[in-house]
Every structure is written in C-alpha cells, then in structure tokens.
Amino acid sequence: MSLPRATTTADHATAAVASKMGDDRFRQAMAASNIGMAIVSIEGIWLEINPALCAMLGYREDELRGHHYSEVTHPDDLAISNNLVTALVNGSLASVDEHKRYVHRDGSEVWVQLNVAVMRDESGAPQYFISHMRDIRGEREAGIALSARIEERGAALDASNRQLQLFADAVAHDLRAPLRSIESFSALLSERAIERLNETDRDYLGRIRAAASRMTSLLAALTELSHVTRAEMRVAPVDLSLLADWVGAELQDADPRHRGEISVQPGLQVEGDERLLKLMLNQLMHNAWKFSCEREGQVEPVRIEVSGETVAGRLLLTIRDHGAGFDMRYAHKLFEPFQRLHGPDQGGGHGLGLAIARRVVERHRGELRAHSQPGAGSTFIVELPVAKTGEENTDA
Template identity: 35%
Template sequence: MASTQRSLSNCRLMMAIRMMKDTGTLRPMLKAKRQRRQKKTQDDIRFRGLLESAPDAIVIFNGEGDIELINAQTEKLFGYKREELLGRKVEMLLPGRFRKAHSRHRKKYVSNPHVQPIGFSLELAGRRKDGSEFPIEISLSLMETADGVFVTSIIRDVTERKHAEETLRLQSVIVRKMAEGVCLVSDRDARIVYANPKFESMFGYEAGELIGKPVHILNYPTPANSSETVAAEIIDVLKKKGEASFEIHNVKKDGTPFWSRANISRFEHPQFGTVWVAVHEDITERKRIEEQIRILNEELEQRVQRRTAQLEAANKELEAFSYSVSHDLSAPLRSIDGFSQILLEDYCDQLDDQGKDYLQRVRAATQRMAQLINDMLNLSRVTRAEMRRESVDLSTLARIVAAELQQTAPERRVEFVIAESITAIGDARLLRVVLENLLGNAWKFTSKHPGARIEFGALHPNGASDGHSIYFVRDDGAGFDMAFADKMFGVFQRLHDASEFEGTGIGLASVQHIINRHGGRVWAEGEVERGATFYFTL
C-alpha cells in the first residue's frame, strides 16, 4: 500500500515538472532560488567580515544564554579558542561572583529588552581563561529571528580608561591637598575651569566662585597696562613656549594686591580639553624682604661711597704726613747725627770719656729714631700699596732673601733649608716683604747660637692645593714664651729687650697687614731657647 502511494507521488512530481517545462516556468524559479542562495552567501560573508574586523569582542548567544557565535577579538581578549566557547553559557566569561546576578539580568533582558542593559549600572569584570580579571563595559542588542531570540553583546576592555580615571582621581586629590594654589584655565576662552581650595583661599574667593570667571580678574593692572592686557601678554608667552615661570602681581577679591610665583604649563585634560595648569606660590613676604634688601643695599652703597671718599681723603692726608715724616723729621735727625759725628771726630781731644759716651748715645738714639721712622713709613706703604695678584715662586724669593742675609755676616754658620717649588698666588713685592721679615727675624734671633738652622717650607693638609697650603719659617734660636704669643704682631710690640736684639717692633705688624690683605692669617709657636715657627696662609 505504501509503495503504491510513493509511486503515485513520484508520478505527480514528474507530471508537475513536465508541465513547468512545457509552460517555461521552471527555469526562472531555479534562477531565483540560485540568486537567493548567492545573496545569502554574500550577506554571510559581509557579516562575517564585519564581525571579525570589529575592534571589540562580540559574543552572540541565544535566549538560553548559550554562545552561538564569537569573533577573533573575543578569543584574543579572553584567551579561549573559538571551539572552547561555542555552546557554553555566556556566564563563563564572568568571574564566579557575578554569574548568578548576570543570569538573572540576562533573563529579564530577554523577556523585556527595554530593561536597562547589563553593565549600565552594574560594575562588571571579565574573566580570562587563565583566571585573571579585567574591567569591562557591555552593550546589548536583541534580535528576534525565525530560529528564535538572539542577543548580541559587544564587550569592551576598559582597563586603560579605568587606570586613567583612577590616575585623574588621585591627581585631583593631590591637587586639592597641595600647599600651593592650583588652577586650570581653558585655552579656548581663558576662563577658569578649576581651582583648588588653596588657590581660592589665596585669592580670597569662596569655593567654586572662580569657576567660569575670566583669568584676567586675578591680575593687578599696571600703570601702563590693564589687567586684560597683562593676562594676554602672559598667555602669548605661554603659547610660544608651551610652559614658563612668572612672578605675577595679583589682586585678591577685596582688592588687596600680592605677589605670586607661577609655574604654568599646557595640559590635555580629559574633561576640560586643552588647559593651562598654573601652580601659584605666594611670594609676597619674599618680595617685601627683597625690597627691604634693595633699599638697604642702596643705603649701604651710598655709605660705602661716602666712606670711600673719606678713606681717599684720609689716604691723601696720610701721604702728606708720610712725606712730612720722611722729610721734615728725618732731616733734623740727620743733622743731629751728623753734627754728633763731627764733634766726635773733630773735637775728640777736647771731650772727656763721659762726653764722648753722651755723643755716642745721641747718635745711637737718632739712628734708632731714623730706623723707626723708616719702618713706620714702610708699614704705611704696605697698608696702602695696590696689590697685583700673580703666581709667585716663594722658594726662589726665600733663597734670594737668605743669600742677602748671609752677605751681611758671612762669618756666621747658618744652614738654610728651603723647600723646592713652593708657589702661591699673591703680590710678589708684598710677599717678599713677608719673607724678608720672617727670615730676617730667624736670622736675628739665632745670632747668639754658634750654629743655626733656618727652614722654609709648606704643609698641605688633606692634600690641599697650594691655594690652601700652610707656609712656615722655622728656626732653632731664642724662641719665645707662648704666653705672650698674642702680642707679637702688634705695632711696637717686642718680646726681647732692644739691648739683646735690635729692632723696632714693626716688622711682624707689617707681616700681619700683608697676610690679611691676601685673605690669610698668620700665627706663631715657640719655646724659650728652643726656636720658633711662624705659619701663614694666603
């Protein structure tokens, strides 16, 4: 029976096909069907191309939540292969703590697509195959087809955006708590779009009161320019350089002027666009102190000028006095000494021994007075002489002075020990005076010893260069008591009687003046009858 029915059906099909051929309708039908099949294939290829080229992950799942289709970006984002996801529940792409809630939201969305989509008000995270999580943003759309309901979910990794938002939040917290005043000024219209509490307090405004205000209201006008012009000039410099620092004369809300140091730079803000970030530090007190210092410096300069004029006048008077001493006082002394010598030579037979002794004493006193006058004049010249700094070979100077001393008493047995290649920066003429006095003293105070040793050298503490060296002159002569060391460099100060060692007490004072002019210091160490050492720096 069944076989008979199939035969009848086949006969009817064959008769229908024969009728279509006879009437010419079969060929168009076949062509239309072929075109529909080609169009469907092209649509599928186009859809696949769009799906695979999308920058975000796309997951299509059915009404039961089973994954039907994914793109390559989904594989890359979640670390799964395509075959590992197809047919699985879409919740496998979420951390376990979100899956139940997500399943409920999904079912509500499928039953009522107008419900807020998943992720709109719910913080979601994606879960990769390796278990790591990352923040995501999901957009949903529902499709109703003959094969059922399908949901297309577009999933975007918002890790970088979240990081940027967190960075911006932290920066905002930092800016609010900064000790400096910070404001943001829009590059578009030069209006303030943000000001931290310190900035508002610095300028005397309430919270939020500055927002939207033109920045020029903060600038103090000058006699030549309005506040608008001052602000425009600052912005013009910034647009040329991109960033700059200014000392700006500002004005508070109540009209009080003050100064601030502003470091300003360009910044691309995610909310406000291109802005100028200005960090202000109130420097009003510093400017006030600087102004006081400027006034004091001007007063000091005027005082220095007056003092210089007084010193120049005093130097001229001293020069006149020196000339008077050298001429008016020396001439009578020479006369006294000369006539005393004539009396001793021409009237010797008319004088008894006491008279001769008196004349000898007169001559000795006049000669000592002449030497004292010469030493005073030398000290005056040392104090006033112009300095010429240059490299000076102290070793060579010391050998020259030693040779001159030996010529004065060639019979003496004195060993000079002079270190090689000792140099210094200073005035060669004045430094020779120093060595003449120090070596001359060593020569003088060793004169009562049958044999003597005089040494010149330098110490270099901590490997210092010559500019920081300590120079010394050492002898093994009469020495001195250290209790009187602080008196040695005073004018006319002597630690030995003139009858024991000649001198006027001015030589060491001259040494101290010269060393002071070189910015150094001089001191001495000694012991009675065991010698002395004089040190100096330059």
C-alpha cells in the first residue's frame, strides 16, 4: 500500500466500543475470534483489525490500520461497497449482510460474507462501523464440488433440492438490489420533497419505506436461516459469557434511546461453532430486548439476565427478560418459521428469529425451550453439550 497512514479518531472510536464491554474483554473478543473483525470510521478508514482479518487478507495489522477499505476491495465490488456505506450512514439500511470480494496481498480474490452495523450516539448520529468478515471461499469451492458429485451420481432428489436452494438464494440476492433502490430513492424523496407533500402523501411514502425495510429484513433473515442450516460446523471451545457480553454491547449501542441492564454470568463454556452460537445469542437476546422495550408503560431499564449451570455434561443456559411475555398456550408455534405471537405494533417481526436460534441449537445437538407469562417476561433455556461430541450429524 502506498497511501500514508490516515490521521483519524481511531483512539476515540476504539475507546467508545471498549467502554461498553471493558477494554480487556473487548480486545480479547477481537483477538480470539476466528472471524475477521474490524472497526471502521465513517470515512471508511480501518481503525482496528483483528488477527483473523489480517490472515484472511495477507497483510500485517500496521499495513491495514489507517488505510481506506477501498484499497483491498475488489474493483468490481467497490461501487456496491460505497452504496452500502452511504445507505448505512443515512439510515436507509440498518445493517449489511452481503457476499463480496476483497483482494488478497498476493492478488487473489477473497470471497467473504460481510456483516456491517453502524454504531450511533444517543442523538442518532453515526459514529463508526463494526464489520465481521467470514471467509467463504471453501464453502463456494465445496458447493461447486458437491454439485458435480451429485450430477455424476445421478442423485436426482438431492440435485433438485440443491437447485431449489440455489434458486432461493439467487432470488433473495436479486431482490436486494431493487429493494435498496426503493429504500434509497424513497429516502431521497423524503429529504427533498417532504415539505411539498400533504399528510396523505407523507403517509404513503412512509408506508413504502416501512414495507421495503421489512422486506429487506425478511430477506436477511431467510439468508441467515439458510446459512445456519447448511454452513460447515467449525467446532472449538467457545466462551458463551464473552459472546453474551459482546451481543449485549451491540444491543445497547444500536438502541441508545433505551437504557439496558444486562448481567452475564462469567465462565459459561461450551464446545461449538463460535459464529453460529453468537448468532443464536443475538436472536434470543434481541428478542428479549425488543419485547422489553415494547412493553406497555415500560419506564425501567431493559433487564436481561444470562446465566447457566452444568448438569450431567450439559450446559443449561438461561436467558431471562422482564418484558411483555406471551401466552404459553401458543408456545408450540414459538420456534416455527413465520409464526408470530405478537403483532407489528407489539414488536412482532418477520417470525424467523427464534426459528434461526432453534436451528443453531439443533445443529449443536441441543434443545431450546421457553417459559413465559403475559406481562411477567420470558425465560429461554438452551441446553448445549459442554464436552465435544465429535463430528456433526450430517442429517441434522
């Protein structure tokens, strides 16, 4: 890289993130993660990079820090990256989950699954980005090889199922581009012409933006459900306490309007796939946060308690909230895709979050159940193996 190291507010941004979790725990999370992680300024400058990201791209940390992300972005994906950054900053996108390419130091393409969220201050002004990058080159190559084997063996049923999945992925991917256009142009229209619109027209415009946002969220959730169903498991020791602290910090950063009190019991250890387990915690804790915030008459801080105990080689992880709760008569619907126990005005979403969480738990040979009472909050219990159980059951 030839550009000089940029002078940015890296220390301020890093301190802002670290203060949410404690400097040591935040840096431990970044350093220990096998997923590429970075803190990026609003201007696109790398502020903090973890070892996994350096290894993924073939650069030392000092060769990336202070430089613009465009320097290692594949030229064909640069316009997409710039558009996504703009949408995140102006609020038309809440987060990004995309497959895109970077350029390795040796010139080769690096395909990653990129997850980016923008962190905002209490006034809603964007402060910095948190990026997660997972190398998916092996999955792409494995997918191509698997398709070839299926065709050679004449497994018609397996081949048709895979084609259906590829079709669904392609449809979801292709729908994102027009949705981004709808969101971007409706946002521009709102900014430039809102004063010239009457109340009815403003309502129509608001409905368009809300519908596009819901569709974007639904496609992202469908992609996540597809990923957790077929992604290769990378089993290793996982500190669930650290992951829960991490998720809690992200929840509070993403919603500064609400105060949160998130207590996490230290020392919760399991064997599993770190990224999938973090996704599970994110779904369960986001569910707890959301229905606590939407509880009628809620004035106290959002309270979430994460604890656990080991029984007969299994960790019983408990996530408890003090939110709206639900009627246990409908508990059988709770983890089914597209089933909602609350309407949109009560915080209900696309109905996939808990289905995603259950699938992650199932792939870890565990169980997920819930107990609740309307108006008294909910408790989700995740049962996971503490000891390594060997290779994943491919039929799971």
